[in-house]
Amino acid sequence: MKTNERLIAAAASLLDSGGESAVTLRAVAHAVGVSHNAPYKHFENRSALLAAVAIEDFTMLTNTFIEVRRTRLKPTSKLKKALKVFAAYGHDYPARYRLLFSDPYIAAQGGNLEAAALRSFVEFAAIVQECQQSAALPQVPNVALTGLIYASVHGLIDLNAGGRMRKEKGLASVAEGIDLLVGLLLRQPGIS
């Protein structure tokens, strides 16, 4: 394993154990066993290292969506499955989730990160399209409906990760919110 990859792995590990603020370049370097500024020989700065972590996870999510779409499940089951995987990732790795989907400084990097994020979106959109083609979801533009579902589920996961989802707010869990959303969308009329 090259130093390059070890730095990314160490950053991801620190992210999981202590949140974004725990990912200092000094701590990452120490975990890998190099000097505190060796990371600068591999990444332009701290943001670039975090972006590298994000790219790996976006690629992982993309592959998961591709696998789900390849199954023999019916379209709506694929959608529910994909959303379940997505929510599980947000629940199990809240700090990574926030890095990928809710960090403006990382998103501003563009380039490879933006491309990786777009690929995962495109794969998810393909699942939504299957649902629309089987008339299970409303006949509105695919990209608009995908965007709305994507944003809604992101909102549920983000509120939960941010500790703002309380029973008083009607959202006992992300899973319940997703079920309600999908249930309401599937009940839609408008079958062409």
Added chain:
Amino acid sequence: MKTNERLIAAAASLLDSGGESAVTLRAVAHAVGVSHNAPYKHFENRSALLAAVAIEDFTMLTNTFIEVRRTRLKPTSKLKKALKVFAAYGHDYPARYRLLFSDPYIAAQGGNLEAAALRSFVEFAAIVQECQQSAALPQVPNVALTGLIYASVHGLIDLNAGGRMRKEKGLASVAEGIDLLVGLLLRQPGIS
């Protein structure tokens, strides 16, 4: 204006002009004209100062929702109006929005901040309930539906503020996303 309030105002101003990372206690103190650690005489730490900013804005949002509900608009118009105000706040003050709705370290403070956040949710829920009572929105539990709408709109605003809403993703704007969401929910059957 007491030092207390001037510190909050200066923090909010720095938040607007330079984002969260620009709100250092030293910069806040300097803007107010006190020594770099005078803020500690008014707030326990940096998080507590940011929480004070958040509480003020939650209260402002709550009052806006109350005003909207007092108008003579029909329920669905009140809902659209409330969401429009909410989205405008997120668009015009992205850093503040993130502080209120997407910052786990601030949310963890609990206490007055959590109470202020809950009050704004309760007022928004009342507007949703009016829509349900007039059978314009589905007859599911009010708090669950409110939570879902709240989370969905949060997701749209957050993705936009995070620079992740691109035309390729179907979400040209928060307003379009809200229109699609509300449109789909209003088309729901299930009138009791």
Added chain:
DNA sequence: ACCTGAACACCGTTCAAGT
């Protein structure tokens, strides 16, 4: 009561120098 100044233990980042 409210504020100040020095100090501590951190940061990210840069730079000259080593192998």
Added chain:
DNA sequence: ACCTGAACACCGTTCAAGT
């Protein structure tokens, strides 16, 4: 090519001391 050590300009936070 890759790494190290010292250094710089920041931070949040604490503490003793001033008015």
